Amino acid sequence: MIIKNLSVRFGAFTxxxxxxxxxxxxxxxxxxxxxxxxxxxxxxxxxxxVPHTGSVEGARRVQMVFQDPYASLNPRMTVGRTIAEGAGPKEVERLLGLVRLPAELAGRYPRELSGGQRQRVAIARALGGNPGLLVADEITSSLDVSVQGAVLNLVRGLRDELGLTMLFISHNLAVVRYVADVVAVMHHGRLVEVGPTEQVVGEPAHEYTRALLAAVPRLRG
Amino acid sequence: MTGWSRRNAPGVAGAVIVAAMAVLAVVGPPIWGDEAVRIDAAAILQGASPGHPLGTDNLGRDLLARVLVAGRYSLLLALAATAIGAVAGIVLGTLPSVLPRRAARLATGTVNALVAFPGLLLAMFTAVVTGLGARGAVLGIGAAIAPGFARLTQTLAATVANADYVSAARMLGVPRRRILTRHVLPNIAEPLILNLTQALGGALLGLAGMSFLGLGVQPPDFDWGRLLFDGFPRIYVTPEVALGPAAAVALAGIGFNLLGDALARAAARTSVVRERTPAPPVADGAGEPDPGAVLEVRDLTVTFPGGVTPVRQLSLTVAPGEIxxxxxxxxxxxxLTAAAIGGLVPYPGTVTYAALRLGGRDVATLSDKELGTALAMVFQDPLAALNPALKVGGQLAEVAIVHEGADRAEARRRAVDRLGHVHLPEPERRARQHPHELSGGMRQRAVIAMGLMGTPRLIVADEPTTALDVTVQRQILRLLREVVEETGAATLFISHDIAVVGELCDRVVVMYAGRVVEELPAGRLADGAAHPYTKALIASLPDLDTDRSTPLAGIAGTQPAPGQIGLGCAFAPRCPLATARCESERPELVAHGPGQRVACWEVK
Structure with missing residues (x-):
């Protein structure tokens, strides 16, 4: 699929x-x-x-996983009903299995789950919509590091298992590098660099990409 | 316990009154029904007497009995009016979320116009149009209640309509009406129901008012308002005949409103009362102050009621110039550790310690002023630390004026100087701006500058860069390092990001479930970490050299909640090295190489 000449304006602000x-x-x-x-x-x-100009071509159904798993699940609906909304009740167990959650969780409410479990439920709900494109918007940035690893592994596993097409958004270059094949760098509303992951991370062409890379905190330096 | 009952007294009173009214509505008519309609020609228009405590009316009927009997009818009418108002209001309020855009705007406009219209006028107008009598009055009061409900519903629905889970449902193709009944209404039901109780009180008063104006209940029926209307002409001769029904109306109205208020407050649960925690009893073994430490914490414990202990016997020291x-x-x-050091643990938490010293003195003995100048705190959200209504320069100057008694001009000059010091461009101009005109990074610089208004001996920074972008984070970390080198302040830097900590700090203290599990020089983090938790944290962090072909290491399971920590090592259930001993016996921190201490049975 391809995003073509897409612009979003809020009043005078682009x-x-x-x-x-x-x-x-x-x-x-x-x-x-x-x-x-x-x-x-x-x-x-x-x-x-959001209203926009330009076009998104070739994307059958787009589903999204949001940043904050505490705000993206209806607190009054059980996990099972949440997932069934797009996929139907028969699919709940299979989808929970896909995101490596036990089937018993279907009867629970979001408040009974940890942040990592909620994010898995949100992913299962999106998968239930049988997406042609899955948009993941900062899905690990409100999770603890120990949980982030497991969610990233899940994302990679799902891509391999289901052949999922994904737009994976993050401010963390190390996280993006781990899951993405292609990296696009955005600055002030424009794409400043797009290329295969190893190339963008290894030989950044744009000055802003270099600044981003230099700012990533690392233990071994 | 006394504080609790004092805060809830109005709610209890409201509940008692409402319960009494309900009982009266049930038992009133069967008990006093006959007496209320018994005509006694011998006793017409009497004042209070032992036989008739509230007197009698123009047919000699006992007024006390009539007031007691009228309770059922008054309450039923109020219930009906509230139900009509609530249903009409909720339907009107939800229309904008289900109708197409243009019709939705019309619905919103209608609600706006109705809200602007005086309620009583709307009630009287409706009552006159639909005909005198109880039915007209109920419809009228219902019409008067509806706009308020509509507005409340509309506002609440609009906030929920922007929630991520509604967006997700829309993307899954859930129809609008189902989104409303499944996602929107259940999540706004609570405030609506609370509003219902208060509306009931209002309806009761409103209906009494309508009857009193002669627009409501007509004879031979009677409610409290009607009794008031009948008794009013005699108020100068025998006031008790009017005061009886008036008191009943007032009592019921107050009861419903008190109960509604209390329910709303309980639902909001915002009553976090901050009290200065009293100085904790100094346990034995406080020992002599460590002369080399600015901050010395020994056996710090923070407890909340119900056996919840989020911080357990934590000890640490920070030397001058050390991060x-x-x-x-x-x-x-x-x-919470940071909060305890700054005396900011929220009520009802209690803080105990063997030693908590700042510059060798117990913090409990420091005055607010001394603490204010010696300690600088930097929080995650700089916008929350700055008052949005005041200019940045003024807020900084305030520190010097309050804590050091500096005069206004001098304080202001210092503020501008400090802002320049933290590399805020154009400090003169920035000082005259409000916090919202600054970017996130600039605000955090301003907060750091605020801490530098005094001469801080200790800086406590709680996740100061978490809300910032990586490039800005880098600048703020550099600034913190610069400030520490210049002022020689001891710094406690709190973060969930072990990579950031490793980059900035001299020494690292790792916490798990309220306790320190490892303490080591930052340089040894990458290769010398010994505790399995520290190692797992480092391994689960992807960096720019992580092997992309293998899965990332994670830690299975979750950290136990502060109320559910067992006797043994809290990490044992998630630990690959755990043995039977780890489950039952807690390891103490013991020395492990130079400058390193570890709490683990399995580390040799």
Whole structure:
């Protein structure tokens, strides 16, 4: 699928400025940028949640997983009903299995789950919509590191198992590098660099990408 | 316990009154029904007497009995009016979320116009149009209640409509009406139901008012308002005949309102009363102050009622010019440790310690002023630390004026100087701006500058860069290092990000479930970490050299909640090295190489 000349404007402010980005079938494109760079607006436009100009071609059904697993599940609905909303009640068990959660969890309410479990439920709900494209918007940034690893592994596993096409958004280059095949760097509403992950991380062409890379905290230096 | 009952007294009173009214509505008519309608020609228009405590009316009927009997009818009418108002209001309020855009705007406009219209006028108008009598009055009061409900519903629905789970349902193709009944209404039901109780009190008063104006209940029926209307002409001669029904109306109205208020407050649960925690009893073994430490914490414990202990016997020291990192995941107790050091543990938490010294003195003996200048705190959200209504420069100057008695001009000059010191561009101009005009990074610089207004001996920074972008984070970390080198302040840097801590700090303290599990020089983090939890934390962190072909290491399971920590090592259930001993016996921190201490049975 391809995003063509997409722009999002809020009044006089242009959040996304003429972005064209191809997401190959079965591939994971990582979108990095800082807060205010327009990456979340781009995600919401691709999902049809904000008005935009330009087009999104070739995406059958788009589903999204949100940043905050505490706000993205209806607190009054059980896990089972939440997942069944898109997929139907017969699929609940299979989808819970896909995100490596026990089937007993179907009867629980979100408040009884940990942050990592909630995020898995949100992923299961999105998968239930049988997405042609899955948009993951900062899905690990409100999780603890020990849980983040497991969710990232799950994302990679799902891609391999289901051939999922994904737009994976994060401000953390190390996280994006781990899951994405292609990295797109966004700055002030524009894409400043797009390329295969190892190339963007190894030989960044744009000055802003270099600044982002230099700022990643690391233990071994 | 006394504080609890004092705060809840109005609610209890309201519940008692409402319960009494309900009982009266049930038992009133069967008991006093006959007496209320018994005509006694010998006793017409009497005042209070032992036989008739509230007097009699123009047919000699006993007024006390009539007031007691009228309770059922008055309450039923109020219930009906509230039900009509609530249903009409909720339907009107939810219309904008289900109708197409243009019709939705019309519905919103209608609600706005109705809200602007005076309620009593709307009630009287409706009552006159639909005909005098109880039916008209009920419809009228219902019409008067509806706009308020509509507005409340609309506002609540609009906030929920922007929730992520509603967006998710929309993307899954759930129809609008189902989104409303499944996602929106259940999540706004609570405030609506609470509002119902208060509306009931209002309806009761409103209906009495309508009857009193002659627009409501007509004879031979009677409610409290009607009794008031009948008794009013005699108020100068025999006041008790009007005061009886008036008291009944007032009591019922007050009861419902008190109960509604109390329910709303209980639902909001916002009554966090901050009290200064009294100085804790100094346990034995406080020992002599460590001369080399600015901050000395020994056996710090924070407890909440119900046996919840988020911080357990934590000890640490920070030397001048040293940055100590306190790392842990959410729920490990690291932020409460910072709060305890600053005396900011929220009520009803209690803090105990063997020693908590700042510059060699027990913090409980420091005055607010001394603490204010010696300790600088930097929080995660700089916007919450700055008053949005005041200019940045003024807020900084305040510190010097309050704590050091500096005059206004001098304090202001210092504020601008400090802002320049933290590399805020154009400090003169920034000082004249409000916090919302600054970017997140600039705000955090301003908060650090605020801490530098005094001469801090200790800086406590609680996740100061978590809300910032990586490039800005880098700048703020550099600034903190610079400030520490210049002022020689001891710094406690709290973060969930072990990579950030490893980069900035000299020493690292790792917390798990309220306790320190490892303490080591930052340089040894990458290769010398010994505790299995520290190792797992480091392994689960992807960096720019992580092997992309293998799965990331994670830690199975979750950290136990502060109330559910057993006798043994808290990490044992998640630990690959755990043995039977780990389950039953807790390991103490013991020395493990230079500058390193570990609490683990399996580390040799």
């Amino acid at each position: 959040a996304v400025d003429d972005v064209t980005l191809e997401i190959p079938d079965g591939g994971v494109v990582g979108l990095v940028g800082e807060s205010g760079s327009g990456k979340s607006s781009l995600a919401r436009a691709v999902c049809g949640l | 100590v990192g306190l790392v842990g995941e959410s729920g490990s107790g690291k932020s």
